[in-house]
Every structure is written in structure tokens, then in C-alpha cells.
Amino acid sequence: MNLCHCQKAVKYSGAVMTKKLFSGYRALAVVLLLAFALFALTGCSKKEGDKGTAPSAASPQSASPGAAKRPPVPVVVAKAQKADFPVSVNVVGTVEPLRSSQVRSQIGGLITEVRFREGDAVKSGQVLFQIDPRPIKGNIKQLEAELSRWEAQARSAESQLRALEAQAKTAESQVRTTEAQAKVAEAQSKTAEAQASLAGAQEKRYQTLMEKDFVTKEQFEQVKTGSTAAESSLTASKATIEATRSSAEASRSNAEALRAQVEAARASVESAKASGEATGAAIENAKIQLGYTTLTAPFSGLAGSISARAGDLVKANDASLVTLNQLNPILVRFAIPEGDLPDVMRYRKEGTLKVKAELPGRLGETREGKIVFVDNAVDRATGTIALKAEFENSDGALWPGQFTNLRLTLYTLGGAVLAPSPAIQTGQKGPYLYVVGADMTASLRPVRPGPSEGSLTVIEEGLAADETVVVDGQLRLTPGATVMIKPPVGATSETSKEAAK
Template sequence: MKPFLVTKFCFVLGCTAVVAACSPGTMEKAGIPNGVPVTAAIAVQKDVPVQMSAIGNVEAYSTVSVKTQVEGELLRVCFQEGQEVEKGDLLFIIDPRPFKALQRQFEANLARDSALMNKAETDAGRYEELFKNGIVSQQEYDQYRTNFEALKETVRADAAAVVNAKLQVGYCYIRSPINGRVGKLFVNQGNVVKANDTVLVTINQTKPIYVTFHLPEQKLLKIRKYMALGNVKVEAILPQNEIKPVIGELTFINNEVNNSAGTIFLRAVFANTEEFLWPKQFVHVAITLTMQRNAVVVPAQAIQTGQEGKYVFIIKSDLTIEYRPVIPGTGFDQEIIVVKGVQPGEKVVTNGQLQLTSGSKVEIKNDSGRWAQKASGLNDQEMVTYE
């Protein structure tokens, strides 16, 4: 019997050791969580923008394809590709020498014919007096008068030719018609170019700049309503710069609906002083119509879908879970408005819901991956920073 008692006693001690090893304090020291690991956030109350979203296309505010109006050798290119230019800046010089020679010829013709006209005018005046005194015939007077009138029209034609020649010389110096940024050079210096033939370079005005997009025609009445009330803010969000959207204003709604697509064309203008937006880019567009005041907001990942509808898991003060049906509203920027079901300041589970049921015990996991021992261990910044 004694061996049996010793064995029984050893078994009891072993069980006690196992129980002691598995006690909550020992599990906590070993780094094993007391409850289901979750991440959490605090429901906040704030003003939320009422927005519509779309995919937009960036377009230059103005585009000019520069061509020459005269034929000749491209004598000089006065800019670097990609350079920003202002209205009036010199871009190209076409060899002006042939046009200047032609101008001097027309000016000489004008001077010659002007002298002949002045003499004809004097002769016509003298013969007019002689005709009045009966010294010369009507035919002789009419001949001198007609010669004067013909030379006067010749002088007018010569003057017009001089003006046109000066224009041709001016066309040899091609200047930028707008403020903008030049693109790729299509014709290099030294080539002979023809009038109104080849595009030399394209200039895009990028400050300001347009973003165009389409919305379903069902949104038209609402957009027109808020445009009538004031400026409608539009944000253009670049894929690589989602934190800092570019702010613009809705300026144009097309006067017809695209029947084939059921959409309406809209356009917003952006100052684009830092040139974040570039022609032909695709951007995410957010149109802010108004603000919803004092809305209760939670991260989008907190809202779950069950057989009975939408719900969230609320973390109570004792770190147990409460199942809570909710009525969600509109979503924006990875957040969702909760119309009914959550109060400001309540903690909601944002990750780990699959392991939870109502009444489950949880441990709140912070961003660095360590287990938080208490709910208060998750500070406010961590609560409202959503990934």
C-alpha cells in the first residue's frame, strides 16, 4: 500500500505544478494574452464632409500648338525643352533676311510712287486753274487728274505692301502666346520649315489647370443645388500623395447628358501653383457638397455584416465584448458614419472580429505588436489612426 500512496502523492504534486504553471500570472509573464487579441479605435464625433467621388483626368488649362506663319530656315531655338515660359517670350527665329529685303523693296516702291503722286497732285492742281481760266481743255485736265488719282491708289497699295512685309518680318520671331510649359521640340535648328505645316512645339498652360470627370446623371440635381448655394470644393488626390490632396473648385457642368453612358461631364479648376497636377494624369476626385455636423464616425473595418445586418463589437470597460447592431451612413476616407448604434467615446474592434462572440474577453493590441494589459494602455492617437 505504501508504494501506491507515494505514487498518488506524486501525481497530486504534478497536477499542482501544472496548474501553477498555467495560472494567469504565469501566462501573463510568459507573454501569452489573457483574451482574444484585437485592435481597437474610439468612435469620435466630428463634422464630416458629404462627398461624391469619381476618377478624373487632368487637362491643360490651355494648349497651343506652335507653327510658323512664314517659310524659311529655323535659325534659332530660344528655349530648353520642358522650360516654363511666359506670354511674349521669344521661342524661335526664322531667318528674317529675305523678308527684310522684301520690306526694303516695298518701302522703296512706296517712296518712289509717293514722289510721283506728289508731282501728279501738283500738276493736277495747276491744270485745274488753267481749265478754270479756259487755257486748257477738259480732256487735258481730266488726264492729269486721273493720273493723280491712279498714283494715289498706287501709293496706298505700296503702303499696304510695306505693312504686310513688316508683318512677315515679325512672323520670323515666334513668341509664346500664353504662359505655360513647353514640351518636346519637334523641329531642330537648321531645318527649313513651311508656313502652317509642321508643329514646332506644344505649350501647355498648367497654372491654373483643369480636372475633368463624369458622374451619374442621377447626381445632377444635387450638384446643381449646391453649386447654386455657393462654391463647391473639389479635391484631386494623387495615388502617390494621398495625404495632401490638391484643392480646386467646380466651375462647369455640361449642358447635356451622355445618353449612352448615363453620365454628366463636369470640370473643376485648380490653381496648381506647385504643379502637383500634370496634364493627362488620372486622379481620384472628391466633390464636397456640404458638411454633416457632429456625426459619429468609426473606421470602416469596424463595421461587420451578419445575418441580421450590420454590427460592431463594442469593448466594455472590463475588456469584454458586446455585440451591437448599427445603422451605417456614408463612408469617406476609410471611415464610416454610424447613424445609430454607437456613441462617441465607445471603443470598437477594428481587427480580430472572427474570433469574437458577445461576452468574449479581449486584449487590445497596439501598433507595435505588443499586448496591452489594460484598455487605457491604448492612447487616443493610436485609437484614431487607421491603417
């Protein structure tokens, strides 16, 4: 009723004012009218509101000295735990065989036999493929015959060489003999020349004496005969010198020829031996090629798909015939951020580094292994470094090409205080959480969180074991607020009671 009276009064007053100011102040009057009407409406609404709240002010709650008490805030809580906490890095790895080999033929030929089946477990040294060895065996026989021929030729050349060397020695002896004879002949010639000179001088002296009748003609003739004999002896000595010299030159020529024949025979021997050695090397190579006709497994492993069958013609170093993988032990390759590398190297050296792999298809099952490889460089494109871990795999739980989750445990924190990760909030002053006291009030507690794993985080400072922390409902909390513990989603009544305790 008051609102209606006010509205009527506003309308009446507005009408009166409009009539008085209508001449000349129409626009101003309209503005003032609207402002007055708005003020009047506001005043009426306020009075109506005061009348509506009057009973509430008279209630017992309004009579209390403080503000109205807020209802308890429903929250989900959990207990802080004290336990050993493994600090680890979780990564995804790829399973790889310890060794993998693509079996190829090193020679060309016809496959005559395949001695295994696809998927078989083969042992090291087991025959896999047999290539026809007959062409190579025939080549070996031919080469062996050629080797025998070269060996016989070498023996014949050696015999000829020994004979020529003996002849050469004889010729050298003859050269020395004829040279000695030539020297003797030269000495005899000098002697004959001296005797001829002496006989000639004596002949001249006797001729003068005969002309003076100091000697008889018979004496002169006797001396002249001696002089003639001396001249004849000198001529004979000179002829002997020439003969011995010619003989010496002939001996030298013969010796040189024999030496040349010796060198030729020696070269023939070396050539025959070299040819024999080359043939022997060809035989060894052919025997190696013969060994290539039998393809064996380089290690024990599992055979894959076969790409060639008996009767197929293969080429040397062509496509792979089969791939072998060694599966026990087996490797898992993975990568970690380069920032974790110093910790990995440190704890690996200390012996605390452990690695576990989840077995694909076996929920919850893990297998422990060891780090066997750390790459020698960081991948610049990804900022990671590659590692390999080795695992026992006698049951074939890990298979090449599979992806598996790995947990690389660096070290273990003993007696660490653990809180659920959702309990930790971040504010302007840093991380904090709410702790519920025995009086069911929440207090804000600054904390210093450490490493986390799954749903748990290590609290390094600010929280003690067995304290109750708020896990859900923090947005409605203020320090000192009363809380009401509610069960988490999907929890049973027993779980709720345990949380309340």
C-alpha cells in the same frame, strides 16, 4: 448482443414465413420479408441509442430546467464615434496644363537660330526661334520704292488736275462771254432789221413822191442811200450773230473737252493714290511677315521636345516646332455622375465645395484646389459631366498626363455618429447592426445609415456615440447571445484590451 439477437430473430422469422408462403406468393413474401427486416433493424438501433444516452441524461446539465447553455460567440467590436464628417465624392482625374500651345511658324523660311533648349522654363515673350528675315526685308525696300513712285505720280496728276481745272474755268467764262455777245448781236440785228424795214418803206414813199415830182431826185437818192446803208447794217448784224454763235459753240466744246480732261486727270490722281495705298498695305503686310520671323513664347511655361533645328527649312503653318505647357497653376480634369451635379452646383454657390488631390508619389500628401470649370452638357454616352479643378503647382508635384485621386467635399456634417461600415448588415426589414451591452450580450438594433467614406458610415438614427458595435462575427449571432470579444486580425494585445473596454 441485442442487435445480433434481433438480426437472428429476423432471419428465423423470415425463413419460416418463406416456407409457408413459398407456394404461390413468392414475390409478395419477399416484399413483406424486406419490410419486416427494415422495421426490426430500426427498432433495435433505437434501443441501442437509448442505452448510450442514458448516462448523459443523468448528468447535471440534463437535470437543469432550460435548454443547454450556448458558449459565448467570439466577435470583433468597435466603438461608435461622434465627429465632424465631410460628405464627399471620390473620383480619378487627369492632370492637364493650364495652357498648352504648339508653336508653329506662320511663314516659310530658313531657321537661323534656336535660342532655348528642350525642357527649359521659358518666359512670356522670350525668343524661341529666328527665321532668316533678309528676303522679307528686301521685299519691303522694293515696295517702299514703288510707293514713292506712286506718290510722285499722284502729285504730278494732282498738278495737272489743278491746271486743267483752271483752264476749264476759263473756258466756262469764255462760253458765258460769247453767249452774252451772241445775245447783244441778236439785239443789234433786230435793231438793224427794224431800221432797214423803216428805210425801205421810206425809200418806196420817196420814190412815189419823186415820180409825182413832190421831191427832187437828190432827196430820193439820199433816202435810198440811207435804206441801202440800213440793209448793209442788217446783213452785218446777221453775220455778227453767226460769228458769235460759232464762237459760243466753240467755247462750249472747249469747255466740255476740258471737263473731260479734268475727270481723266482726277481719275489718274485717284488711281495713283489707290496704287500707293495698295503698296502701303503691302508694306504693312510685309512688316507683319517680318515680325513672324521671330517666334516668341506666348506665355511662361515649360518647353517640350524640339522638332526643328538651325538650318532647317520650315513651311508656313506646318508641323509644330515645340510645345509649351503652363504648369503653375495646373488643372485636373475629372468627371462625376450626373446625379451629383445638383449638389455640386448648390454647394459651389454656397462656398462650401472643396476639392483635394492626392500628390502622385507622395503617399498621404494632398493639395487643395478650387473648381474652375463645369461643362455645359452631360455626356450621354457615360452619364457623367466633366469638371476642372485648379491647383497651385510651384513645386511641380502634378504633371500633365498623370492620374490622381480627387476628393470633392460637398459639405460637412457636424457632430455625426460614425460606425465602421462592416458593422452594418442588411436584413428583410432593412439595415441593422448588433450592439454589445455592458453584460456582454448582443442586441439587434435597426439603424438608418447615411453617407459613408472609407471604412466609416454615418448613422443618422438608431445608434449613439460610444456604443459598442459588432464589426465581425455577426453571422453566428442571435439577439441576446453572449459574446466574447476577440482582437481583430493583426491587432496587438493592447488593442484587444482597448476593444474590450
